Amino acid sequence: MSIKIAYLIDSISSDKAGTEKQLLEIIRRLNRDTFDPSLICLTSSPWLEQHELSCRHYELGYNGFIKTKFPGVVARLSRILRDERYNIMQTFFEDSIFVGFLGSLFISPRPTLLSSRRDMGLGKDDLWYHSFFKALLPLVNRGFEGIVANGSIVKEFVAKREKIDPKKIKVINNGISLPPEYIETPEIFNTIKTDIWIGITANLKPVKRIDLFLKGLAVFKERSSIDFHALILGEGTEDKTLRKMAQDFGLTQIVHFMGSVNNVYAYLKHLDIGVLCSDREGFSNAIMEYMACGLPVVATSVGGNIELVDESNGIVIPAGDGEVLGNALAILADHPELRKTKGMISLGLIKERYAWDRIIAEWESYYLSLVSEIT
Numbered sequence: 001m002s003i004k005i006a007y008l009i010d011s012i013s014s015d016k017a018g019t020e021k022q023l024l025e026i027i028r029r030l031n032r033d034t035f036d037p038s039l040i041c042l043t044s045s046p047w048l049e050q051h052e053l054s055c056r057h058y059e060l061g062y063n064g065f066i067k068t069k070f071p072g073v074v075a076r077l078s079r080i081l082r083d084e085r086y087n088i089m090q091t092f093f094e095d096s097i098f099v100g101f102l103g104s105l106f107i108s109p110r111p112t113l114l115s116s117r118r119d120m121g122l123g124k125d126d127l128w129y130h131s132f133f134k135a136l137l138p139l140v141n142r143g144f145e146g147i148v149a150n151g152s153i154v155k156e157f158v159a160k161r162e163k164i165d166p167k168k169i170k171v172i173n174n175g176i177s178l179p180p181e182y183i184e185t186p187e188i189f190n191t192i193k194t195d196i197w198i199g200i201t202a203n204l205k206p207v208k209r210i211d212l213f214l215k216g217l218a219v220f221k222e223r224s225s226i227d228f229h230a231l232i233l234g235e236g237t238e239d240k241t242l243r244k245m246a247q248d249f250g251l252t253q254i255v256h257f258m259g260s261v262n263n264v265y266a267y268l269k270h271l272d273i274g275v276l277c278s279d280r281e282g283f284s285n286a287i288m289e290y291m292a293c294g295l296p297v298v299a300t301s302v303g304g305n306i307e308l309v310d311e312s313n314g315i316v317i318p319a320g321d322g323e324v325l326g327n328a329l330a331i332l333a334d335h336p337e338l339r340k341t342k343g344m345i346s347l348g349l350i351k352e353r354y355a356w357d358r359i360i361a362e363w364e365s366y367y368l369s370l371v372s373e374i375t
Contacts, residue, residue: 002032002033002034002035002036003034003035003036003087003088003367003368003371004035004036004037004038004084004085004086004087004088005030005035005036005037005038005086005087005088005089005090005367006037006038006040006080006081006084006086006088006089006090006111007023007026007027007037007038007039007040007089007090007092008040008041008042008077008089008090008091008092008096008099008100009023009039009040009041009042009091009092009093009096010041010042010043010062010092010093010095010096011041011042011043011044011045011048012024012039012041012045012047012048013045013046013047014047014260015047015051016260016264017203018118018174018282018284018285019092019093019116019118021285022118022150022174022175022285023039023092024053025175025177025356026175026360026363027039027053027054027055028054029356029360030360030363030364031364034364034368035364035367037055038055038056038057038058038084038086039053039055039056039057039058040057040058040059040060040077040080041057041058041059041060042059042060042062042073042095042096042099043059043060043061043062043063044059058080060073060076060077060099061073061076062095062099065095065098073099074099074102074103077099077100077103077104078103078104078106078107081103081104081107081111082107085109086111087111087112087371088111088112088113088114088367088370088371089104089111089112089113089114090113090114090115090116090148091113091114091115091116092115092116092118094133097115097133097137097140098133098136098140100113100115101113101140101143101144104143105143112145112146112370112371113143113144113145113146114144114145114146114147114148114370115141115144115147115148116147116148116149116150117147117148117149117150117154117155117158117169117282118149118150118154118282118283119154119280119281119282119303120153120154120157120280120281120282120302120303134161137162138162138163138164141162141164141168145370146168146169146170146370147164147168147169147170148169148170148171148172148366149169149170149171149172150171150172150173150174150282150283150304151171151173151282151283151303151304151307152171152304152307153303153304153306153307154171154282154283154303154304155169155171157303170366172359172362172363172366173283173353173354173359174283174285174288174354174359175354175355175356175358175359175360176285176288176289176292176350176354176355176356177292177355177356178292178350178351178355179265179268179269179292179293180265183263183265183266183269184266185266185270186261186266186267186270188231188256188258189270192229194227194228194229195226195227195228195333196226196227196228196229196272196273196333197228197229197230197231197270197271197272197273198217198228198229198230198231198271198272198273198275198329199230199231199232199233199267199268199271199273199274199275200213200230200231200232200233200234200274200275200276200277200286201233201234201264201268201274201276201286201289201290202232202233202234202276202278202286203234203235203236204232204234204235204236204237204238204239204242205236205237205238206238206279207278207279207280208234208236208277208278209277209278209279209300209319209320210232210234210238210242211238211241211242211245212277212320212321212322212325213230213232213275213277213325214242214245214246214249214251214255215249215322215323215325215326216275216277216322216323216325216326216328216329217230217249217251217254217255217326217329218249218250218251218322218326219322219323219325219326219327219329220326220329220330220333221250221251221254222326223326223327223330224330224333224334226333226334228254228333229254229255229256230251230254230255230256231255231256231258231267231271232255232256232257232258233258233259233260233261233264233267234259234260235259235260239257242257243257264289265289265292265293268289268290268292268293268295269293271290271293271295272295272332272333272339273295273296273297273298273329273332273333273339274286274287274289274290274291274293274295274296274297274298275297275298275299275325275329276290276297276298276299276300276305277298277299277300277317277319277325278300278302278303278305278319279300279302279319279320280302280303281300281302281303281304281305282303282304283303283304283307283308284299284303284304284305284308287299287305287308287309288308288350288354290346291308291313291346291347291349291350292346292347292350293347294343294344294346294347295343295346296313296314296315296332296338296339296342296343296346297309297313297314297315297342297346298314298315298317298325298328298329298332299314299315299316299317300316300317300318300319300320301316301317301318301319302319308349312342312345313342313343313345313346313349314342314346315328315331315332
């Protein structure tokens with residue numbers, strides 16, 4: 001008999017976003033002889049409407065905690081849990097934690113409850129009622145049998161912030177696939193010839209500090225005679241502001257805003273340096289993708305970045321310092337052998353620690369241990 005797992009998440013808006021991408025890969029890779037996964041989304045999305053999923057899929061019609069439909073959402077989840085008799089329910093993001101907790105309160109038999117923590121806290125753009133979530137989480141967490149963090153730094157942060165015994169928190173890192181040996185080369189690399197390609201993969205929103213990336217490039221341009229171009233792979237609300245900033249820094253002909261791309265590896269394989277200069281991170285998929293392409297990485301010393309990057313495979317810089325970022329780029333640009341050595345170490349770490357075969361085995365082992373504890 002298969003172990004039935006319900007994954008409860010706010011929605012799936014893209015298969016490229018960090019948490020959503022990881023969840024979809026877990027669902028796809030689980031051994032179907034042992035596990036029977038379902039996806040339950042609080043709300044629908046254009047992406048969900050346009051894509052086939054590799055498991056059963058439910059939507060709850062959620063539109064907020066203070067809406068009149070909220071009791072019906074909780075009742076709908078309770079009905080699904082009761083009918084399907086899941087062994088485990090795992091939640092992602094804050095709204096799903098609370099909906100999942102309430103929806104499972106009066107279910108018998110009740111599924112084992114897990115929740116995931118994948119970042120270093122809520123941002124400034126969160127809904128106002130999320131401030132109540134922070135106060136309630138320590139209480140709600142008592143109803144969960146386990147919490148899974150994607151990095152040791154995230155585990156430490158969550159244990160302190162949510163007043164949880166660290167023994168209750170399991171660390172399972174993000175998984176990643178290596179790029180295929182052959183990918184068609186994007187046209188930009190055929191039309192532009194340069195000494196160095198520098199890139200950043202990130203949503204264009206304030207916390208990712210693409211403004212700092214641009215400032216670092218401007219510093220690098222002033223201090224080096226090396227010919228270079230840079231790619232920004234991502235889209236978001238800061239697009240117009242950042243394009244204006246690139247113009248002000250005199251980088252219009254050097255920095256290329258590529259938007260959201262279908263195959264990020266096609267671009268990363270042609271870079272020489274990968275950058276992530278966020279103010280806050282959990283366990284960065286972007287850094288892992290750089291490493292999987294054999295790149296040296298320049299990253300800010302925030303969150304899980306310091307678990308992935310050190311002096312062996314890149315350069316760690318303080319958050320918010322464009323001058324230091326520019327200097328780090330100059331060091332790597334001036335020393336091709338150093339770039340090669342650090343890049344090889346990056347790739348080796350990915351193969352050793354974060355390949356999907358290893359990570360999915362950790363998930364499956366953890367799920368089996370939870371079920372054996374209650375049977």
